[in-house]
Amino acid sequence: MNAYIFPGQGAQFTGMGLDLYENSPLAQELFEKANSILGFHITDIMFEGSKEDLKETKVTQPAVFLHSVILAKTLGDSFKPDMVAGHSLGEFSALVASGALTFEDGLKLVSQRAIAMQKACELQPSTMAAVLGLEDAVVEEVCKTIDGVVVAANYNCPGQLVISGEVEAINKACEALKEAGARRALVLPVGGAFHSPLMEPAREELAAAIENTTFSKPNCPIYQNVTASAITDENEIKANLISQLTAPVRWTQSVQQMINDGASLFTEVGPGKVLQGLVKKINREAETVSATLDTNA
Template identity: 45%
Template structure:
């Protein structure tokens, strides 16, 4: 029997006005958003709906904005009778997965990711780090080249067979981009990010976030989460807390995640949240999986 998965996008998919149409035209969405907004110490509603863009791009706003919209859309999908067998999220999207799998309540998941955004901003400000996307070179070759780079330069996001993201100190990543192009990469593109996310430079963020996560009780239920760092299921409270800790400075194994979903019998994936980035990556990993984007009121109406 074919199975369904929900997947959740990460940072970079945000835009000013995200969720506003839903808020103004769907009473259930408005109630859910108000729950989220009232649970936070920041004015997320104003920044999401009105901007400015620079503020929305700041990590402590971006992360709860993406996760908040993703989870409101998830609730509306479930109310239409569409429930996933599995969930997974790309980077910060994993925190939407905690809510989507009902391991945490809507407000708990958004408060957790808001804390993550706050901590990651603080830790990233201490290190002069960045990230770059490497296109057209096998991840094994990328890792081989990085071993010869001075300083911290690590492969962190294994997005699809021809796209791997690297992260580390600014100087090391600049040197790595040159070396990787010489090794055959088609492109090595610096990313407009505020830190070296998922690299070992962010370990302090993982340690701080774990202290916060230790206070939470995860309701491990029927819907299973596939973890970013291992591409295996999270089956217990301890495993879930350990993933929250490791994910801050560990890899996003997206190729392995999609292959795991396929192996579990998933034939249809709903990308739930802003943008269509994951749909593009999934098609490059496995063309046979059907992907449906749920990012707006209109997309819900067409179901």
């Protein structure tokens, strides 16, 4: 069975999407539509902007989403997913690719999500840290012993978990995790505590937008971050999407479940190969590839 997976924030690179724009009339049309919806020329930043330009949250999230979704749409008849999943922001790409959301509605939600997250980040100094070389349960237990907000945020693969929370609590947790045997506990260069209770203001803001958006039944099951299980019901999809900002990304569990349900090939759709690497660390037997532009679409 074919599983299509969609990357999240951090996969962006200078020049992203330019090959699609130059080689596919459909891609060109969708990029121009995106410029119109967003009210600024995101294509200029994606194709010619610096790394710093691309790091701005209101740019990064729509840019990664657009690269993934437009690439999926240019795959034409070869795009036949039996299941889909996306890492954090990538879940929105997966929902559009599987027909649960329209391109326009998906982009609007991603843009609103980015702005809401930026606002939440500005309310309180917060950050995230990558923890390597410890079992998930040990990381969870250590986090519980720290004063302040610090929680498991991204279960990326066995031995790689990202924690999220208040700056001081994260720093204390990193020290405690090293003492507990972590190979590394490294604060990440991110603007805030994504997938933690500190994103509650953003969750509330995004919830209203999601509730007012029409969702359709997807063409195949989507394995959502919050549950790590196959979902096809529109109302469940909405509820999980609303919970996603303050709940952990259960990527390890999602990939394991997809494999249990018959996934034999994982195709990463979008910038980079980060998710392919994580899939291989979760299950070495899994086959992974990158989606490539079909110029006939």
